[in-house]
Structure formats: structure tokens, C-alpha cells
Amino acid sequence: MIEPDKHPHVRGFGMASARSRARLVARLEQLGVRDERVLDAMNRVPRHMFVDEAMTSRAYDDTALPIGYGQTISQPYIVAQMTSLLLAADERPDHVLEIGTGSGYQAAVLAELFDTVYTVERIKPLYEQARRRFAELGYRNVRAREARDDMLGLPSYGPFDAILVTAGAENLPTALTEQLAENGRMIVPVGASGGGQRLVVVRRQGPSFSRDDLDAVSFVPLIEGHD
Numbered sequence: 721m722i723e724p725d726k727h728p729h730v731r732g733f734g735m736a737s738a739r740s741r742a743r744l745v746a747r748l749e750q751l752g753v754r755d756e757r758v759l760d761a762m763n764r765v766p767r768h769m770f771v772d773e774a775m776t777s778r779a780y781d782d783t784a785l786p787i788g789y790g791q792t793i794s795q796p797y798i799v800a801q802m803t804s805l806l807l808a809a810d811e812r813p814d815h816v817l818e819i820g821t822g823s824g825y826q827a828a829v830l831a832e833l834f835d836t837v838y839t840v841e842r843i844k845p846l847y848e849q850a851r852r853r854f855a856e857l858g859y860r861n862v863r864a865r866e867a868r869d870d871m872l873g874l875p876s877y878g879p880f881d882a883i884l885v886t887a888g889a890e891n892l893p894t895a896l897t898e899q900l901a902e903n904g905r906m907i908v909p910v911g912a913s914g915g916g917q918r919l920v921v922v923r924r925q926g927p928s929f930s931r932d933d934l935d936a937v938s939f940v941p942l943i944e945g946h947d
């Protein structure tokens with residue numbers, strides 16, 4: 721947990737950023753985000769610290785923004801929606817895995833809510849930058865790792881109570897469902913890139929898995945296997 725406006729390293733516009741964040745949170749509420757825990761977490765995480773300096777003035781717009789390398793920081797509404805779905809479990813997940821660290825923003829939101837957050841990223845400079853941000857902002861419960869292209873997820877650190885995939889898979893990635901703990905859930909965008917992606921919730925119940933297909937979404941592709 722951090723108090724950004726008291727934090728010496730937090731860049732720039734202290735009170736202004738708090739006001740912009742509060743406006744964004746009000747907007748998310750208007751859009752139907754109900755979970756107070758999610759709204760509070762998003763009110764605390766300084767999104768402007770997760771985008772390039774040139775993008776600071778747009779950091780609290782409810783839009784995805786480019787973060788370089790053809791990748792994007794997710795739209796706040798989608799971050800809120802995915803995080804709410806993780807919290808909708810009967811038991812609160814402790815051990816959470818995110819695939820696709822990107823800017824690090826979604827991982828920071830998760831870190832406000834869950835005990836331990838593992839996050840993996842396959843683009844080295846993004847991984848390194850996110851790592852620096854977590855250190856600078858004091859997110860000690862985030863374990864950032866560089867992803868290996870021959871292996872999806874982090875099987876050696878699992879099983880996980882929850883897995884959040886922030887890149888779109890063509891098909892349900894079974895390598896990840898195997899890393900779910902009993903009663904664990906995974907939220908993953910699934911479908912052909914360029915249209916038809918949906919947010920999918922997978923729950924593990926004993927030997928079987930249930931699947932619910934939710935809203936249409938649009939994520940950059942999940943890279944599976946070698947380039």
C-alpha cells in the first residue's frame with residue numbers, strides 16, 4: 721500500500737493528480753463498477769507514474785494508451801472490470817498471477833488488494849521498467865519476472881488462486897488453467913485478434929473447469945511459443 725501524495729518519488733502534479741484520479745473513479749462508478757475495494761484501489765494507484773512523461777496529461781482518461789513496443793496500458797474500465805471479477809470469488813485469492821506486466825499498472829492495482837502478486841512480461845525493457853516502478857512506489861508484494869518464450873505462466877511458483885491474463889489468446893490457454901489452484905479462477909480475453917475477443921472466466925472445480933463468456937474486449941495478442 722502506498723500514499724502517493726506523500727511519496728517523495730512520485731512525479732509531478734500531487735494534488736492535481738489526486739483530483740484527476742477521483743474524477744476517473746467517479747467515471748468508473750458511472751460506468752457500473754460497484755466494488756468499493758476496486759474503486760478505492762484505483763483511487764490510490766498513481767496511473768500517471770505508469771505512462772511516459774509525454775502522456776501524463778492523459779493518464780486519467782478512461783482509455784488505453786501506448787507504452788511502446790506496440791503494447792498498451794489497459795483502459796481503466798477494463799482494469800476495474802477484470803479486478804472485480806477476481807474479487808467475486810467466494811474466497812479471497814491470496815496468490816495471484818498476472819500474464820503481461822506491460823506498464824505495471826494492473827499489477828499495482830492487484831497489489832493493493834491481494835497478498836502476493838506475481839507478474840510476467842516477455843518484453844525485457846518493459847519488464848525492467850515495471851520492476852523499477854514497483855521498487856520506486858514501494859510495492860514490495862509484487863514479484864515481477866521476465867517471461868520465457870518456451871513456457872506460459874510461472875508453473876514453478878503456482879498453483880495460483882487467480883490468474884489474470886492481460887493479453888488476448890486465440891484459444892483458451894490450457895497451460896495456464898493447469899496452474900490454477902482448487903477453486904481458482906482465471907480471467908482471460910479469448911478469440912481471434914482483430915475482432916471477436918471476449919473476456920472469459922474459467923473456474924477450477926476439482927478435475928473439471930467451468931467457462932463463462934462475458935463482454936467483448938480488445939487486447940494486444942498473447943504471444944504463445946517462440947517468435
Ligand code: SAH
Pocket residue numbers: 791792793794819820821822823824825826827840841842843846867872873886887940941942943944
Ligand atoms: N497489464 C498491462 C497491459 C499489458 S499489454 C498494464 O497494466 O499495463 C499486454 C502485455 O502482455 C504486453 O506487454 C506483452 O508484451 C505481454 N505479453 C504477451 N504475451 C506474453 C506472454 N506469453 N508472457 C508474458 N507477457 C506477455
